[in-house]
Amino acid sequence: MYTATAVFDVLLPGDSRSLKAKRSYVRPVVAALRRFEVSAAEVGEQDLHGRALIGVAVVSAEAGHAGEVVDACERLVAGRPELELLSVRRRLHGDDD
Numbered sequence: 001m002y003t004a005t006a007v008f009d010v011l012l013p014g015d016s017r018s019l020k021a022k023r024s025y026v027r028p029v030v031a032a033l034r035r036f037e038v039s040a041a042e043v044g045e046q047d048l049h050g051r052a053l054i055g056v057a058v059v060s061a062e063a064g065h066a067g068e069v070v071d072a073c074e075r076l077v078a079g080r081p082e083l084e085l086l087s088v089r090r091r092l093h094g095d096d097d
Contacts, residue, residue, distance in 0.1 A: 001059060003093045004066035007043060008054045008077045011084040017049055025082060026052050033073050040073075063092060 012025050026042050033040035033056055044053030056073045060066040070090060078085045 001061060001095055002063045002066045003057065003059050004063075004070045005055065005057045005091045005093075006070045006073060007089045008056075008074070009045075009086040009088070010052050010054060010077065011086055012050050012052060013082055014050070019046075019049065022049055022052065026054065029054060029077060029080060029083065032076055036069055036072055036076075038069060038073060063094065066092060 010029075012022060015021060030040045030042065033054070036056075036058075038056045038058045040054065040056045042052055043055035045051045054077065056070065058066050058069045060069070074085075074088055077083065
C-alpha cells in the first residue's frame, strides 16, 4: 500500500480581499480535485486572503498509480487560469516507511 500526498501553494487573484472571496476561488478547485477520488482540502494559510495551501492525498496499491493521480492533480491546479501555482511539495510513503 502506498500513500501519496501533495500540498499546492497557490497565489489568488488580487480581488480576493476577503475570506469569502478567497473561498469562492478555493472551493471549486477542491471540488474539481475530488473528482480524481482523492482527499482534498484547504490545509493552510486560512487567514491570508491572497494565498492558499491546498492538500491532496491518495492511497493506492501501486506507487506508480499514486504518482499518476498526484500528477493529474498538479496539472489541474497549474491549469487553472485564476490561480498561480507557486510551489508543490510531494511525498510518497510505502509500507516500509
